[in-house]
Amino acid sequence: MNPKLSALFLITSALWLTGCQTSTARLNTESLTVAAVNTTPVETFGGKIGLQLPAAERSAALPTPKRDTRLFTLDDKAYQAWKRANRS
Amino acid sequence: MLRWLKLILALAAGATSLQALPDAATLRTSFERIDLDKNGQISMLEWDQYSFALFRHRDLNRNDILEPDEIASDADSENIIARADTNQDGVLRIKEFMQLRRALFNVADINRGEFLNLMEYTLFRLIAASGWDDTNHNGRFDFSELRASLVLVFGLADTDQDKELSPTEAGFIIPEDYARATAKGPLNAEALYLLYRYHLTGE
Numbered sequence: 001m002n003p004k005l006s007a008l009f010l011i012t013s014a015l016w017l018t019g020c021q022t023s024t025a026r027l028n029t030e031s032l033t034v035a036a037v038n039t040t041p042v043e044t045f046g047g048k049i050g051l052q053l054p055a056a057e058r059s060a061a062l063p064t065p066k067r068d069t070r071l072f073t074l075d076d077k078a079y080q081a082w083k084r085a086n087r088s
Numbered sequence: 089m090l091r092w093l094k095l096i097l098a099l100a101a102g103a104t105s106l107q108a109l110p111d112a113a114t115l116r117t118s119f120e121r122i123d124l125d126k127n128g129q130i131s132m133l134e135w136d137q138y139s140f141a142l143f144r145h146r147d148l149n150r151n152d153i154l155e156p157d158e159i160a161s162d163a164d165s166e167n168i169i170a171r172a173d174t175n176q177d178g179v180l181r182i183k184e185f186m187q188l189r190r191a192l193f194n195v196a197d198i199n200r201g202e203f204l205n206l207m208e209y210t211l212f213r214l215i216a217a218s219g220w221d222d223t224n225h226n227g228r229f230d231f232s233e234l235r236a237s238l239v240l241v242f243g244l245a246d247t248d249q250d251k252e253l254s255p256t257e258a259g260f261i262i263p264e265d266y267a268r269a270t271a272k273g274p275l276n277a278e279a280l281y282l283l284y285r286y287h288l289t290g291e
Contacts, residue, residue, distance in 0.1 A: 032141035035121035041161035043118075044142050046192045047216030050168035053191050054227060075186040079152070082140045 033086075108217045108244055111259040112210075119209045129203040132193060139189040143182060154180040191227070198229045199288055207287040214241045214260060235281045242277040252276050 046053070072080070110118075122130050122138045130138075146158050159169055159180060172188040173180055196204050196212035204212070211234070218240040223233055245257045252274035258266055261283070269275050269283045285291065 031121040031124070032138050033145070035118055035138065036141040036145035038118075039142060039145070041165040042216050043213060044146070045161075045165040045168045045172075045188065046195075047164055048219040049192060049195055049212065049216045050188065051164055052220050052222040052227075053168070053171070053188070053195070054225070073183045075183040076152075078136070079140055079143070079182045079186075082137065083144065086141075086144075 112262045131203050135193045238281045239277045
C-alpha cells in the first residue's frame with residue numbers, strides 16, 4: 001500500500017477515534033457531578049447488591065510486571081478523557 | 089407508659105427506614121441527572137460517565153486512586169471494596185471501580201434491555217438498601233429472587249408492622265402506582281411485588 005495513503009488512513013482513523021471519545025465525553029455532565037455529591041456509599045458500591053457479587057478473580061491479583069506499569073487500561077484512558085472534558 | 093414506649097420505638101424504626109429507603113421524588117431526580125440525553129433510559133455509557141463522576145468525587149487528593157480514608161464507609165461497602173480490590177493492594181483503582189460499577193449495572197438491568205429504566209433504577213436503589221440473595225449465583229435477578237427482595241423492602245418500609253403500607257410508608261412509590269396497587273386491597277408484600285412485576289413485564 002502507498003505509504004502516503006497509509007499515513008492518511010492512520011491520521012484519519014486517529015482523528016475519528018479522538019473525535020468519538022471527545023464527543024461522548026462532552027455530554028453535559030454537570031448534572032452527574034451534582035448527582036455524585038449527593039450519592040451515598042450504598043448507591044456507589046451497591047450495598048446489599050454489591051455484597052452478592054462474586055468475589056473478584058484472583059488471577060488478577062498477580063503482581064503487575066514492571067514493563068506493564070506505564071500501560072493504561074481502557075478504563076484509565078476513558079477516565080482521563082472524561083477528566084479532560086470535565087475540568088472543574 | 090407501655091403505649092408511649094411502643095410509639096417511641098415505632099418512631100425510631102420509622103426514622104431508620106426513612107433514612108434507608110429513598111422517596112419517589114429523590115429517585116426520579118437522581119435518575120434524571122444520570123440520564124444525560126433525557127430519553128428516559130440510562131445507557132451503559134451514561135452509567136460509566138456517572139461512575140467516573142462518583143470516582144472523582146471520592147478521590148479527594150486527585151491521585152486517581154481511592155485510598156482507605158477516601159472510601160471508608162459502612163461495613164457492607166468496605167466488604168464490597170475489599171473484594172473489588174482485585175490485586176489486593178489496599179486501594180481501589182479506576183479499573184477495579186469500573187468493574188464493580190458495570191457488574192452493578194448488569195444486576196440492575198433486570199429485563200436485560202442493556203439500559204436501565206426508572207423502575208429498574210428504583211429497584212436497584214431499594215434493594216441495595218434492603219437485601220438480595222442471589223440463590224442461583226448467576227449474578228442476575230430472577231423473579232423469585234425479586235419477590236424475596238421485595239419482602240425485605242416491604243419489611244423496611246412497614247414501620248408500624250401492620251403488614252400493609254400506608255401512603256407515607258410507601259413514599260418510594262409514586263401516588264399513581266400506590267393507587268393502582270391498592271385498588272383491590274391493602275398494599276402488602278405480594279401486592280408490592282406484583283406492582284413491580286407489572287412494570288417490568290407488563291403482566
